[in-house]
Amino acid sequence: AQSVTQLGSHVSVSEGALVLLxxxxxxxxxxxxxxxxxxxxxxxxLLLKYTSAATLVKGINGFEAEFKKSxxxxxxxxxxxxxxxxxxxxxxxxxxxxxxxxxxxxxxxTIIP
Amino acid sequence: NAGVTxxxxxxxxxxxxxxxxxxxxxxxxNSMYWYRQDPGMGLRLIYYSASEGTTDKGEVPNxxxxxxxxxxxxxxxxxxxxxxQTSVYFCASSKTSGRVSYEQxxxxxxRLTVT
Numbered sequence: 482a483q484s485v486t487q488l489g490s491h492v493s494v495s496e497g498a499l500v501l502l503x504x505x506x507x508x509x510x511x512x513x514x515x516x517x518x519x520x521x522x523x524x525x526x527l528l529l530k531y532t533s534a535a536t537l538v539k540g541i542n543g544f545e546a547e548f549k550k551s552x553x554x555x556x557x558x559x560x561x562x563x564x565x566x567x568x569x570x571x572x573x574x575x576x577x578x579x580x581x582x583x584x585x586x587x588x589x590x591t592i593i594p
Numbered sequence: 595n596a597g598v599t600x601x602x603x604x605x606x607x608x609x610x611x612x613x614x615x616x617x618x619x620x621x622x623x624n625s626m627y628w629y630r631q632d633p634g635m636g637l638r639l640i641y642y643s644a645s646e647g648t649t650d651k652g653e654v655p656n657x658x659x660x661x662x663x664x665x666x667x668x669x670x671x672x673x674x675x676x677x678x679q680t681s682v683y684f685c686a687s688s689k690t691s692g693r694v695s696y697e698q699x700x701x702x703x704x705r706l707t708v709t
Binding site for chain 1: 598625627634635636637638639642644652684686690697698699700701702703
């Protein structure tokens, strides 16, 4: 069965600093991987997705993630944090051929001015 | 395109009352989903529908029923609400094509409180 672990339920970074949100997955087959962002009182919005093409995936708002099969990881990064990045971030996995997503428990990102 | 819409946005119920949450999408997607979001637990799948006329249980189906009314609409019903069903409910949809997993598009959510 597929599962996702997000290390750190809360992460704080200073404005302008590197953002690193961690996601590890378990899957018996090559997976599809997604990062979503949720702003307060809103639904989830897709940031980026990995679908077995390039291992480095670029998304919206300057975010990117790298698929590392050997580490079963799909960490989300952004070189320079903005105040507008404050939100909750969810990693999700789907096995190839399975349209259901399994979500991690989320990481709340706080940006310190 | 409105995307995925949900009604109502907020609802307060007393224990034992029933209600139906409505969801509609205008993206011609085959698959639709209902999730609940609780603090510290991420999103958990309640039910999903891979196509019009089919529904399947997800991780936490107890206490809920669903109806895939047509391709556009997927409703979630609470027959006898319990305080444990206090949560934020999200509807989502995605296209499907063979064995490819596509991203899901989410509605704005319904915040439900059961007293």
